[in-house]
Amino acid sequence: xxxxxxxxxxxxxxxxxxxxxxxxxxxxxxxxxxxxxxxxxxxxxxxxxxxxxxxxxxxxxxxxxxxxxxxxxxxxxxxxxxxxxxxxxxxxxxxxxxxxxxxxxxxxxxxxxxxxxxxxxxxxxxxxxxxxxxxxxxxxxxxxxxxxxxxxxxxxxxxxxxxxxxxxxxxxxxxxxxxxxxxxxxxxxxxx
Numbered sequence: 021x022x023x024x025x026x027x028x029x030x031x032x033x034x035x036x037x038x039x040x041x042x043x044x045x046x047x048x049x050x051x052x053x054x055x056x057x058x059x060x061x062x063x064x065x066x067x068x069x070x071x072x073x074x075x076x077x078x079x080x081x082x083x084x085x086x087x088x089x090x091x092x093x094x095x096x097x098x099x100x101x102x103x104x105x106x107x108x109x110x111x112x113x114x115x116x117x118x119x120x121x122x123x124x125x126x127x128x129x130x131x132x133x134x135x136x137x138x139x140x141x142x143x144x145x146x147x148x149x150x151x152x153x154x155x156x157x158x159x160x161x162x163x164x165x166x167x168x169x170x171x172x173x174x175x176x177x178x179x180x181x182x183x184x185x186x187x188x189x190x191x192x193x194x195x196x197x198x199x200x201x202x203x204x205x206x207x208x209x210x211x212x
Contacts, residue, residue, distance in 0.1 A: 045079070046171035048113040050105030068175075071158040073098045075173055078162030080117040087198045088127040089159065096123040114171075130163075135200045136193030139186055157182050160201060167202045181206040 043057055058069055077097045081088070100120040108116065145153040161181045165172065184206040192200065 042176075043173040044171050045076075045113050045117075045173055049109065050111050050113060050116050051109035053113045053116075054102075054105055054109075070094075071155055071175065071178075072173070073101075074155050074158040075162035075165075075175075076101065076117060077122070078159035078164075079166040079173075080120060080162075081122065082163040082166035083114075083117065087130045088124075089130060090122050090124055091126040091128060093123040093125070130198035130201065131196045133197045134193065135189035135195050135197050138197045139189040139193075142186070154178070157185075160185065160197075164201045164204055164206075177206065 045053075048057070057072065074094065077094060078089075080097070081090070097120060100122075101116060104116045104119050105111070105113075111119075142153060142157070145156070158175075158178055161178050162173070164181065164185075181204070185200060185204050188200045188204050189195075189197075
């Protein structure tokens with residue numbers, strides 16, 4: 021392959037990486053969400069449908085007023101959201117999220133989990149299963165955005181959020197994870 025061909029491929033790939041994975045869910049209809057976010061023809065680098073769904077799941081739980089994480093509910097939540105959006109393509113994504121009710125088996129009450137306990141478990145999980153640790157953090161990130169009244173899904177900001185949350189847990193080890201999630205400050209992606 022010629023050098024110019026290699027450079028062209030590099031430029032095309034590099035130009036795709038500059039796109040931020042920012043999505044204002046307050047402006048999405050179900051059809052737009054399904055076509056441009058979940059099944060985007062040119063997904064943003066680093067985008068992950070499972071982590072996107074986890075963020076939406078955390079967001080939905082927080083918006084419902086619940087303060088629990090349902091360990092066995094991601095698949096059923098994803099299928100229910102997909103069905104809701106297929107049945108109602110013009111519905112707003114926020115309305116669809118409100119309509120979907122998660123499977124409530126195996127709840128973990130965030131008000132009863134101390135921040136220091138969560139932080140220790142999270143660090144252990146980072147060492148043994150980074151992908152799962154990131155997926156759980158994405159749920160917490162969605163939950164925190166909803167509690168803050170935001171609508172912006174910025175996948176690139178999960179690292180900043182994680183650092184802020186872990187720092188807050190270190191400063192306030194005895195506070196509940198719920199209290200930390202409702203007060204954590206992580207930057208501009210918090211607001212709508």
